[in-house]
Amino acid sequence: MEASNDLIALAGNPNAGKTTLFNALTGSIEKVGNYPGVTVSVKQGGMRSAHGKALDLIDLPGCYSLEGGSPDQQIARDVLRGDNAKIPKPDLVVCVLDASNLERHLQIALEIIELEIPVVVALNMVDLAEKAGLRLDPVKLSEELGVPVVPIQADKGKGLVELKQSLGHPFPATPEIHWETGDAESRRAFGLQVADLAARRPEAHTSTVSDKLDRILLHPVLGWVCFIGIMFTLFWSIFSFAGIPMGWIESLQDWTTGIIEGAMAEGDLRDLITQGIIGGVGSVVIFLPQILLLFFFIGLMESSGYMSRAAFLMDGFMSRVGLSGKAFLPLLSSYACAIPGVMATRTIDSPKERLVTIFVAPWMSCSARLPVYLLLVPMLLGGSEGGAKQALIFLSIYVLGTLTAFVVARILRGKLGPDEVPTHFLLELPPYRFPQWKYIFRHVLDRGWAFLKNAGTVILGIMILLWAATTYPKLDSDDPAEVLSHTIVGRISHVIEPIVKPMGFDGRTGTAILTSFAAREVFVGSMAQLFHVDEADEDSETRNSIRDQLAKETWPDGRKMFSPAAVISLLIFYIYALQCLPTTAVVARETGSWKWGIGQFIFMTVFAGVASLIVYQLAKLFGLA
Amino acid sequence: MESPDWQAWTALGIVAITVILFAVRAKRSNSSGCSNCGKDDGCS
Known part of the structure; x- marks a missing residue:
């Protein structure tokens, strides 16, 4: 962020459309959604005003009030008050308000106006408000608040030029305040009075499509x-x-x-x-x-x-x-x-x-x-x-x-134990909207790319090392089992087999589980390598080849190795085990202590092992092994 | 066809490079406190 550029902050209630506006103004592809709480950290980007001036833009987490105690509210409050060590106090705040819920959304705008920062109100989703029968009066709203008000439709890019024009110098002066500063009740009463003047509701309440859909989707029985x-x-x-x-x-x-x-x-x-x-x-x-x-x-x-x-x-x-x-x-x-x-x-x-x-x-x-489940589940139902x-x-x-x-x-x-200060759950039910296909597809492609990037780096590396571990040291023999037991994997399998056998696994499956502690999906590739699935067979399908090979595997006494009991035990292990180091790192960061991150990892791994053991032994009792 | 020696040596070379890359990655992660997980929603 260049210090010389003016800093504009987007603030408002959750699900007011701040991130959609942020994306539209900066050309970013930050995640958006039609539910509250999508943004939980400050997002930064750059944009230009209508006169070509470079501006820095930040997207703050949505909050209903600046007084709350949740971490996202603290972030928004600290930034707006200039108390954040990393982000300077914004030069101007764009308050994004949902036009169809003005009475509630105005409260945060009034709190921000109290901070004496220049404010511009972006009245978003005016199309939905009008569809709901509201008669909006942005001029009246501007007069009452004493700040510029620009009606916009952030998802369709409407009103953005006017909004950019309002972000030029000089920034609007801080308005005269018509309510008692710091008094929530006085602020609330003023907000309701302004909302009543600026967004007139129809006399008779007409049932919207969202209301009709909610009658079914939120019904105590039909909803479920x-x-x-x-x-x-x-x-x-x-x-x-x-x-x-x-x-x-x-x-x-x-x-x-x-x-x-x-x-x-x-x-x-x-x-x-x-x-x-x-x-x-x-x-x-x-x-x-x-x-x-x-x-x-x-x-x-x-x-x-x-x-x-x-x-x-x-x-x-x-x-x-x-x-x-x-x-x-x-x-x-x-x-x-x-x-x-x-x-x-x-x-x-x-x-x-x-x-x-x-x-x-x-x-x-x-x-x-998912890849682990997709490999194992068909094995319970005959392979197809x-x-x-x-x-x-x-x-x-x-x-x-x-x-x-x-x-x-x-x-x-x-x-x-109970909370020292009781908290209340407030959930906004936004009107149903047509999906924003552009963002859905972009997000899907991003996730697909992240998956491929992982496959092309970490998984590729693990697969190369695993190949080496199943190949070296070499033994001059014609017996594949003897050759494998001589390799690094063969020796590791030999050591861990007594530990994993009560769970229904042999040493090779145990080794595949060990390799997947770096990333769960590695398990499938590891099984393919460790059980020597031949990829070159004509008409073969990889997943079916792995499953066919696993179905053929037997214990030395001739029993099927991947019996239903063993497959269920494996599934149980993967449902419960925490095999994701990045998650442990993020948990440590979010809780502010490695004690929680490592404690969670140990607890979930032990839980998975014990659950898997119990399930296998019980299934064995019922003759499924 | 007999296995030429160059294949064995090249394979070993690839394995060695992979080990080095993992070691460098682990060292970098430790020093920066980032796990480089590649997940876009991660350390934002």
Whole structure:
């Protein structure tokens, strides 16, 4: 940020459209969503005024008041008061207000005006307000507040030129204040009076499309039926629609392997390329279409406004486990990735509730677990992919992780005791909107690229090392089992087999689990390498090849190695284990202590091991091994 | 076709480079406090 440029801050209530406006003004692609609390940290960017002057722009986390105690509110308050050590006090604040909820959104604007910083009001979503029957009067609003008011539609880019013009020098003077400064009641009364004058409501309340939809989607019974139906459709779609692009990736993999084998003589380098790199990395990359579909559906729910309804439905349930509906959105974000989920807990006021939410967030099955589930689930149903039964098992896996998180949250919340200052849950239910396709697709592509980047760097490196560990030291023998047991992996497997055997795994599966502590999805590639899945078979499909190979594996006494009990035990381990070092680092940063990060890692790993052991031993008793 | 020696040496070279890159990465992560996870929502 150049010190010479004027600094403009975007502030306002959550879900007022600040980030959409930030993106429109700066050309950035920061994440937006039609639910409160998407922005939990300060985002920075550059823009130019209507006269070409360079300006620095910051997007502050949304908050209903500057008096609250949650970390995101503290950030916004400190920046606006000039108390933030890293960000200077803004020269001008653009208050972004939702025109259809003016009476509530005006409160934060009045608080900011009290700080005596130049303010411009961006009256956003005027189209939705007018559709709802409101008669807006921006001129009256400007007169009453004493600051410029610009009507805009940030998502469609309307009114931005006028807004940029209002950001030129000289900045508007701080207005005369018509209420008692620092008195919340006086401020509230003035806000209601201004809202009444500037946004006239129709005499008779007309039912909007959102009202009609909410009658079904928030219904105590129908709402839950719809929620479960939506989740089921999501998982079913992930299975059904991804098959075709996955086939293309497999064909490309086979074609490349064929070319290399045709061009190179047999040798270590050829093995490294075909088995280690193409086989190992390819078996992870194959899941890209499913990852993209998952993020597409999450984006769709966020953008349409359904995410807030899901949080509303869950609030009653959440309160029974000692959390509020505010904890639901971070937990829901963790289904995509625990890192943004942990960061989203900044919206939670209660420090104890925030700590508990951070602690259980990694139990929401994130997208990195998806490749492991996709490999293992069909093994429970005879090997073939697709169909409603697999979607049901998938749904059960997600439900199991979620329920366990709630039970542990309940226990932990009880141990931590009640809050010193009671907090209240306030959730905004925004009107349903047509999804912002541009942002959804950009976000999906970003996540896809992050997945590929990970596959091309960390996973590639691990696969190369794993190939070396399954190749060296070499033994001159014709027996593949003897050759493998002589290698580094063979020796490690030998050591860890007694530990993992009671969980139903042999030493090679144990080694694959060890490799996946760097990144969960590595497990699939590791299994492909450790069980010597032949990628070059004609008409073979990689995932089916791995599954076919695993299905053939037996214990020395002839029993099937990957019995239903062993597969369930593996699934249980991956549902519960925290195999993501970046999450541990972010938890340590957000809680301000490595004690929580490392404690969480140890607790979840031990929990996963014990749960896996119990499940395998029980399944064995029922004859599933 | 007999395995030429260059393949074994090249493969070993790639493995050695990978080990060095991981070591450098780990050292950098420790000194900067960043895990370089590649996740865009991470350390913003």
